[in-house]
Amino acid sequence: xxxxxxxxxxxxxxxxxxxxxxxxxxxxxxxLREPSPVPVLIAVPHAGRSYPAELAALMRNQAAASLRLEDxxxxxxxxxxARETGAALLVAHAPRAMIDLxxxxxxxxxxxxxxxxxxxxxxxxAGRRARSGLGLVPRRLPGLGELWKRRLTSxxxxxxxxxxxxxxxxxxxxxxxxxxxxxxxxxxxxxxxMPPLGPKRGTDAAPDFVLGDRFGASCDAALSAAAFAHLAxxxxxxAHNRPYAGGYVLDRHAAPARGLHALQVEVCRSAYLDAPMHxxxxxxxxVVRVLAGLVRRMAEEPAAGRSLPQAAE
Numbered sequence: 001x002x003x004x005x006x007x008x009x010x011x012x013x014x015x016x017x018x019x020x021x022x023x024x025x026x027x028x029x030x031x032l033r034e035p036s037p038v039p040v041l042i043a044v045p046h047a048g049r050s051y052p053a054e055l056a057a058l059m060r061n062q063a064a065a066s067l068r069l070e071d072x073x074x075x076x077x078x079x080x081x082a083r084e085t086g087a088a089l090l091v092a093h094a095p096r097a098m099i100d101l102x103x104x105x106x107x108x109x110x111x112x113x114x115x116x117x118x119x120x121x122x123x124x125x126a127g128r129r130a131r132s133g134l135g136l137v138p139r140r141l142p143g144l145g146e147l148w149k150r151r152l153t154s155x156x157x158x159x160x161x162x163x164x165x166x167x168x169x170x171x172x173x174x175x176x177x178x179x180x181x182x183x184x185x186x187x188x189x190x191x192x193x194m195p196p197l198g199p200k201r202g203t204d205a206a207p208d209f210v211l212g213d214r215f216g217a218s219c220d221a222a223l224s225a226a227a228f229a230h231l232a233x234x235x236x237x238x239a240h241n242r243p244y245a246g247g248y249v250l251d252r253h254a255a256p257a258r259g260l261h262a263l264q265v266e267v268c269r270s271a272y273l274d275a276p277m278h279x280x281x282x283x284x285x286x287v288v289r290v291l292a293g294l295v296r297r298m299a300e301e302p303a304a305g306r307s308l309p310q311a312a313e
Contacts, residue, residue, distance in 0.1 A: 010033070010034045011031065011032070011033055011034075012031070012032045012033075012034055013029055013030070013031050013032075014029070014030040014031075014032070014171070015028070015029050015030075016028055016029075016030065016167045016168070016171050017094070017163055017164050017167035017168060017171075018163045018164075019050055019052060019093065019094045019098070019163070019164065020052065020098075020156070020159045020160060020163055020164075021052030021053070021054045021055055022050060022052045025050055025052075025093065026093060027092065027093060027094045027163060027164040027167065027168060028090060028091060028092045028093055028094070028164075028167075028168050028171065029089075029090075029091050029093065030088070030089070030090050030171050030175060031082065031088065031089040031090075031091075032088050032089075032175070033086045033088070035182070036086070036088060036178075036179055036182055036183075037085075037086035038085055038086055038087050038295060038296070038299040039179045039180070039182070039183035039184075039185060039186045039187060039299060040085070040087040040088070040179075040186070040187045040188075040189060040295050040298060040299055041087065041088040041089070041090060041172075041175050041176055041179060041186065041187070041188050041189070042078045042081060042082055042087050042088070042089050042090070042189045042191055042295070043089075043090040043091075043172060043188060043189070043190050043191065043249065044071065044074050044075045044078045044089075044090070044091045044092060044191050044192075045092050045096075045100075045101035045102050045168070045190070045192075045249060046069070046070060046071040046074065046092070046096045046100070046101070046102065046192055046193075047070060047071045047072070047073065047074040047075035047078075047091065047092065047193075048070070048075075048092045048093045048094045048095040048096065048098075049066075049070065049093070049095060050093045050094060050095065051066070051095055051097070051098075055095075055097065055098055058148055058149050058150065059097065059147060059148065059149070060144070060145075060146060060147055060148065060149060061144055061147075064144060065097065065141060065144055065147050066095065066097060067277075067278065068141050068144070069095070069096045069097050069138055069141070070095065070096060071096075071191075071192050071193040072193060072269060072273060072277065072278070073193075073272070073273065073279075073280055074191055074192060074193045074267065075091045076280060076284070077191070077267065077272060077284065077287055077288055077291065078091065078191050079091070080284075080288040080292075081288055081291045081292045081295060084288070084292040085292050085295040085296060085299075087189075087295050088175055088179065090168075090171065090172055090175065092164075092168060094160075094164045096138065097138060097147070098137070098160055098164065099136060099137060099160040099161070099164050099165055100134070100135070100136055100137070100138060101164070101165060101168050101169070101248075101249070102190075102192075102247040102248050102249050103129060103130075103134075103135055103136040103247065103248050104136070104248045104251075104252075105136060105161055105165060105166075106136075107129055107130045107135045107136050107248070108130055108135050108136045108137065108157070109130040109131065109133070109135050109137075109139050112137065112139045112148070112151055112152055113151060113152050113153070113154060113157055114151040114152065114153050114154065115153075115154055129247075136161075136165075137152060137157065137160070169252065169253075172188075172249075172253060173252075173253060176188055176253060176260055177260075180258070180259050180260055184259060185259035185260075185261065186259065186260055186261070187219075187223065187261045187262070187263065187298055187299075188249075188250075188253055188254070188260070188261065188262040188263070189262075189263055189265055189294075189295070189298075190246070190249045190250065190262060190263070190264045190265065191265050191267070191291075192244070192264060192265065192266045192267070193266065193267050193268070193269045193272075194210065194244065194266040194267070194268055194269065195268075195269060195277075196268055196269070196270045197210075197243070197268070200237075200270075205237055206237075206268070207237045207238050207239040207268070208231075208236045208237050208238065208267070208268050208271050209231055209236060209237070209238040209239070209265060209266060209267055209268070210238065210239045210240075210241075210242070210243070210244045210264075210265075210266040211224065211227055211228065211231075211238055211239070211240055211241075211263060211264070211265060211266075212240075212241050212244045212245040212246035212250070212263070212264035212265075212266070213240075213241065213245070213246065213250075213262075213263055213264070214241075214245055214246045214250050214251065214254070215241055215245055217250075217254070217256075218246060218250040218251075218254035218256070218261070218262045218263070219254065219256060219261045219262055219263045220256050220261055222301055223261055223263065223298055223301050224240070224263065226297055226298060226301040227263060227265075227294060227297070227298060228240070229297075230290075230293060230294050230297040230298075231290065231294070234290045234293065236290060244264060244266045245264070246262070246263075246264035247264070249262070249264070250262045250263075250264055263298075265291070265294075267287060267291075270283075271283050271286075271287050272284045272286075272287040272288075
């Protein structure tokens with residue numbers, strides 16, 4: 001059997017979308033191995049660090065807000081895992097401050113948009129996340145308050161949706177369908193990072209990982225169980241669905257009955273970043289190793305009656 005990630009496989013990169021205000025800068029990159037050695041796609045929606053000058057100029061406390069909003073260097077983790085396993089990889093370059101790819105297009109706090117709610121949407125109330133300040137375009141953060149110096153225009157919002165959000169999700173859907181067509185099933189790992197949830201020692205030690213499957217709706221139970229078993233064997237502490245069960249990405253793209261499974265994986269930033277949690281740290285290699293093992297383990301697990309094998313046919 002050919003090992004996943006061998007050099008024999010052809011690599012292909014597709015750049016899509018565009019970041020408003022950045023000439024020629026793609027909103028995301030999709031990296032593929034052909035033929036795909038595993039039916040797994042890793043997506044990283046919140047690690048984008050390409051801030052156009054005009055966007056940065058509109059932000060209050062831009063450096064602090066960016067650090068809080070980003071899944072800091074989760075893309076670096078994902079890139080190394082994909083390199084080792086051959087998993088497909090979708091990485092957003094547009095920052096979460098510009099638009100949150102894990103939110104629905106209508107999950108907007110319309111008070112932050114000049115002109116308010118457009119007529120066709122007047123009956124739609126803002127979702128819970130938008131009301132908390134973290135909707136499609138983040139509005140505020142605890143301890144920092146309002147993120148923007150002025151209200152967003154309706155044209156700016158539409159541009160971000162059309163150039164970033166819509167093409168990202170179209171590419172994600174197409175890549176998953178292609179994997180499912182080849183293998184009979186596909187698994188999306190939506191990779192995020194989280195701040196430490198508490199002390200890592202003691203009887204109530206905070207988890208290193210939180211696995212979200214929308215309380216069983218987005219992923220076959222056997223796949224979720226295999227993920228927890230793998231992390232436990234490797235000596236990592238993991239929690240299930242709390243406090244992160246998954247968001248719009250899982251709601252939109254998971255369809256277990258059709259062989260499309262999706263799992264949100266939150267990694268504690270202290271596990272792979274340095275002490276200030278600004279730069280990659282000494283734990284990065286260990287996190288890459290356990291996640292690469294997770295991809296291989298999940299690829300072997302029968303899901304919904306279909307096999308997710310590890311190696312290329």
